[in-house]
Amino acid sequence: MTGQTLVKVGMADLNIAMEGAVLKTTGLGSCVGLTLFDPQSKVAGMAHVMLPSSEIARESQLNIAKYADTAIPELLGRMEAVGARLGRIEAKMAGGAQMFALGGSDTLRIGPRNVESCKVILQHYRIPILGMDTGGNYGRTVEFDSYKGILLIRSVQHGVKEI
Amino acid sequence: MSLFESFKAFEWDVLKEVGNIGAGNAATALSKLLDKPVDMGVPKVSLLPFEEVAERVGGAEQIVIAVFLRVEGDAPGNMFFIIEEQSAKRMLNQLLSMNHQEDEGYSEMELSALCEIGNILAGSYLSSLADFTQLPMVPSVPAIAHDMAGAILSYGLMQYGEMGDSALLIETTFLEDRQSLEGHFFLIPDPESFNKIFKALGVELG
Numbered sequence: 285m286t287g288q289t290l291v292k293v294g295m296a297d298l299n300i301a302m303e304g305a306v307l308k309t310t311g312l313g314s315c316v317g318l319t320l321f322d323p324q325s326k327v328a329g330m331a332h333v334m335l336p337s338s339e340i341a342r343e344s345q346l347n348i349a350k351y352a353d354t355a356i357p358e359l360l361g362r363m364e365a366v367g368a369r370l371g372r373i374e375a376k377m378a379g380g381a382q383m384f385a386l387g388g389s390d391t392l393r394i395g396p397r398n399v400e401s402c403k404v405i406l407q408h409y410r411i412p413i414l415g416m417d418t419g420g421n422y423g424r425t426v427e428f429d430s431y432k433g434i435l436l437i438r439s440v441q442h443g444v445k446e447i
Numbered sequence: 448m449s450l451f452e453s454f455k456a457f458e459w460d461v462l463k464e465v466g467n468i469g470a471g472n473a474a475t476a477l478s479k480l481l482d483k484p485v486d487m488g489v490p491k492v493s494l495l496p497f498e499e500v501a502e503r504v505g506g507a508e509q510i511v512i513a514v515f516l517r518v519e520g521d522a523p524g525n526m527f528f529i530i531e532e533q534s535a536k537r538m539l540n541q542l543l544s545m546n547h548q549e550d551e552g553y554s555e556m557e558l559s560a561l562c563e564i565g566n567i568l569a570g571s572y573l574s575s576l577a578d579f580t581q582l583p584m585v586p587s588v589p590a591i592a593h594d595m596a597g598a599i600l601s602y603g604l605m606q607y608g609e610m611g612d613s614a615l616l617i618e619t620t621f622l623e624d625r626q627s628l629e630g631h632f633f634l635i636p637d638p639e640s641f642n643k644i645f646k647a648l649g650v651e652l653g
Contacts (some may be wrong), residue, residue, distance in 0.1 A: 295497045295507075295601060296612055311507030311597015314605070334497075334601070335608050343611045350608065383602045384515050384590040394605055423598020425508055440510055440594050441552070 288429075291330075293317075296350035298331035300362050304431035312379035314395035316352070316418070317426040318402050319376045320359055320411065321433045322368035328430035329363045331355040335394070336401035352401040360409065375411045376435045376447055377402055378426050380418040395419070415447030451494050451615055451641075459492055461650055462617055462641075465576060466490030470619030470632050472575035473568040477630075480564070481541055481623060488620040496613045500600050503618060504529050504631055507597025512553075514565025515602070517587040518573060522643045524636035525603035526573065526586065528565040529596070534628045535561055541628075553593055562591035572632060580647040606637045615641070 289305040295315065301307045307330040309317050320329040331349060338351040348354035360370060380399035399418045406413060417424070417437050427436040437445045467490050478485040501507040512535045514528040530538065535553075539545040543560055553561075566589040577584040592599050607614040617634040636644065645651075 295597070296608070297498075311501060311595045311601065313595075313598030313601045315601060335605070340609050342609050347612055350612070381598070383592055383594070383599060421592075423595035425595065 293330045293332050295332050296334045296347055298329065298349040298355050298359050298362075300327065300329040300359070300366065301428075301430045302327045302366065304429070307428045307430065308426070310425045312424045312426065313381055313383045314379070314398060316377055316379040316395075316398045316402055317424070318352075318356070318359075319426075319428045319435055320356075320363060320368075320373050321376070321428070321430070322363065322372045323374065323433055324372050325367040325369070326430055327363050327366055327368040328428055328433070329359040329368075330426075330428055331359050333398055333402060336397045352398060353405055356402070356405045356409070370409065370411075373409075373411050374414045374433075375406050376413065376415045376428075378417040378424050378435065378437045378447075381420050381422055381424070383421060383423070385421065417445060417447055458645065458650060461645065461648060462492040462615075463490045465579070465644065466492065466617040466619045466632075466634065468579050469572035469576045469617075469634065470621065473572040473632065474621045476568055476571040477621065477623070480567070481628075483623055486622045488622070491618045492615070493618070494613050494615050497601070497604055497607075500604065500614060500616065501597040503633075504596045504600075505531070507595060509596045510594065511596045511599065512558075512561055513592050513594070513596075513599045514562055514569065515590050515592070515599070516566070516569050516573075518634075518636075519585045519587065520577075520583040522580070522582050522584065522636060522640035522647075524634060524640055525606075526569050526635075527600065527603060527631075527633040528569050529599075529631045529633065530561075531629060534630060537628050538564060558591050558593065562589050565589055565591065568630075569632070572634070580644060582643065582647050600633070603633070603635045606635075610638055 293309040309332045316333045380395040
């Protein structure tokens with residue numbers, strides 16, 4: 285789409301967009317690309333969640349965008365500051381794959397755990413999940429249109445999909 | 448990441464040598480397989496922000512073939528052998544006379560062959576490293592993926608996720624016939640493994 289502003293969201297990063305700007309994050313493996321959207325004010329937010337919970341954090345300066353339990357409240361706060369209302373916000377998510385099926389250690393199940401954790405936190409805020417494309421063993425790139433509220437998902441093996 | 452900030456030039460050089468020895472042996476193995484000379488680049492050891500790791504192989508969305516092995520033992524870590532699609536085709540062609548059809552996905556047979564090549568090379572990298580450090584390093588069964596570099600490599604960064612937003616990786620590139628065949632080794636030791644590697648090599652961390 286020409287003329288649409290693209291807002292890039294890096295790994296373990298989050299951002300918001302409005303007025304038709306597009307949020308994009310690339311190369312999601314076990315990470316989850318979570319989007320929140322208020323269809324009335326057209327405010328959208330996206331987080332590239334890497335780990336399920338900040339409880340395991342050992343870093344001196346916590347990167348709140350990295351963990352599901354800290355990224356979602358931060359995203360909500362930023363969206364509400366520019367006119368979104370919690371009661372209207374809807375969620376979609378993609379990613380959470382298990383890129384390599386090896387052994388059984390916890391690290392290897394990080395994708396499904398990320399998805400689970402996002403669900404629990406969304407439920408806590410009573411945010412409905414309108415669409416999900418998670419799991420599998422492949423990477424995804426996602427784009428969220430803050431005008432249409434559509435999440436576009438691209439993958440090598442499965443082409444393009446919209447939810 | 449304070450652990451890595453305290454590394455001095457000498458420690459970085461030791462890690463480069465780790466990459467040099469491992470990849471040197473792997474390049475020899477590849478050269479034997481291909482029956483052609485294989486050149487190796489100078490190893491790069493860097494503390495890279497997660498976002499930049501995939502840039503080393505062309506960006507997060509670059510489609511690559513990657514063989515992944517989890518290294519168990521005294522100094523655990525993650526090992527990737529990454530080749531671009533063009534190089535993968537040449538490798539299949541030269542080694543196995545398999546002619547890869549353009550615009551087609553890889554067959555199970557082709558992926559299995561590439562996985563085995565990656566396994567041989569990574570195995571020789573790790574066994575030379577184990578000899579050098581006298582630390583047992585046992586690679587897991589290899590797994591292969593044909594996917595976006597970002598999705599693949601992020602898998603090897605999880606151990607660093609809890610500690611910060613960057614990872615320390617030892618990268619070596621090798622080339623056959625200038626650039627017609629290019630491959631990358633990434634050894635990403637778990638954060639706790641560095642002390643063990645240094646200790647095994649007689650380096651005292653000050």
